[in-house]
Amino acid sequence: MKTKTWIIILAGVFLLGLIGTLIVFFRPTENKIANLYVDGVCIRSIDLSSVTEPYEFTVETDHGSNTVRVEQGRIAVISADCADGTCIRTGWIGERANPIVCLPHRLVIRIESDVVGDVDAVAR
Amino acid sequence: MKRGLAICMGFLSLLLLFTGCRKKEVSKTATIFAMDTVMEFTVYGNSEIMPQLEATVREMENRLSVTVDGSEVAVWNRGGSETFSPDTADLVARALEYCRRTDGALDITVCPLMRAWGFTTETYRVPSAEELAELLEKVDYRHIKADGTTFCKSAGTEIDLGAVAKGELGNRLIRMLRESGVKSALLNLGGNVVALGNRPDGAAWRIAIEDPGKEGYAGVLQVTDSAVVTSGGYERNFTQNGVVYHHLLDPKTGLPASSGLLSVTVVGADGMLCDAMSTACFVMGLEKSIEQWKTYRDFEAVFLTEAGDIYLTEGLESSFTAVDRYADAKVTVIRA
């Protein structure tokens, strides 16, 4: 095949991927339930909208532990003993459709839907 | 050769079992109960500094809190030594400066009034007019005569640094974090938020302003290297005979300030200034607050009025977003 053909094919795939990315990231959602999955099994479900007092808990699995913090409308993994720390760097989720994923520990935290944008702290 | 390779592979797979030991501490969060509130520190990077931060909180609390027996402030209030340690003297001097600057809208001598209303002990009551009139005699920051680290008092003068102590604490903690090389941290001193740098992902910190009337937020501020302090009557109050009395007392009348504001959020680099100005602005009301802002230009603010409108100073125009119930509120930008 000619190089030009390859470029056209790959550019097409790239464009599709780009459109897909935009759709995923701007996908709006409605309620605000955070579900925690370990090994694909939902181990806990939290209604983030009804949280009044922030709290933390640790998910202990055979693979390691992740400390999860829950606040009104948002949830985050704040510490973990996994190697990459991706789950922590994902930060607070509340609005975004992308879940917190800790691959080494097979932990997934997902927002089923939501209203308010994610916030780091509340001044009061 | 083949056997050797097999042995090597077997050894390698065995080693793999021991690989899960490496740890990477990306952020550390500490929760500290101090100064009548819950503080929460999130530090990215160097987390070894956490115990030092906590020690600073304790040190300042033991030095400045009115409720800690033997604190410099408690001793001064009781009529003991009139001389403060240099750090405390500096803090009190600065606080008095803010009292002057706000023409007494902020007054650190409001202590007797707070006690009469029961806000210090949570045994709420409404004092009589006569009682208030009598107490108001004692309330005036001008009764304190400063001379170096010595602060002479009139009879009955008592100070409470509650309106500035957390702000100064924030300043100190941020300085410590900076000196230890931390680039990103968020300190929540019981709703008095101080942000260092940006979020670890490089974006500005998103600090929400609480909705004074309801669960949820009124707006979100995007800030970098700033303190965000909100004062509002909704924080601490009690209801008697259908009337709500809140803890932000007007030092001039002795009554809860009713200036038409639900809350004031002050944003700026100096945490102590923000702390002082949020209280003062709430007491002063919108007009006088705007005058302060125009004169000094050393802070930015968001005002939520009883009418449900939002006023913000022009420095926050691009970093403030109204949300939830306030998403459709009327927003007025205050310009110089």
Next chain:
Amino acid sequence: MKIRRLTLCAVLTAMACTLFWIELQIPSPIPIPGVKLGLANLVTLFAMFAIGPVDTLLILILRILLGGLIGGNPMAVAYSFAGGLLCYLIMLLLRRILGGRQIWVAGVLGAVAHNLGQISVALVLTQTPQLLYYLPVLLVSGMLTGLFTGLIAQFCVLRIGWIK
């Protein structure tokens, strides 16, 4: 196994491991699992087009095992294997089709295959269909990083040529 071949494989494995380690030291700007430069893939790509499929497979497997050791994460080995092998297969297919100036195509498609392999394993292990939301992101990032490593590998192959 000839000494020459053994040495060549050893050197390339060492290079792959070094690149892998270097990449570990660079914090990912995007906190999405799977988004990375894939520098180690450079060696696989080079070996495939400059040495041959058998040695490439050997280097790849050794690199993944040693990489697990360096990275300190045994779970990552499973993901690397899935990604690495799928990537290998794609490159094997493209080896005969592509000309010397088209090696970058193998880089792009290889990286995409690598990400696809990883996400498939993640789907199986975590049983979370929502991970598919990452698919477009990984597709885009894989194509960009693959183009980068692919071009470098192509440059190397053209300069160094076929190694016997």
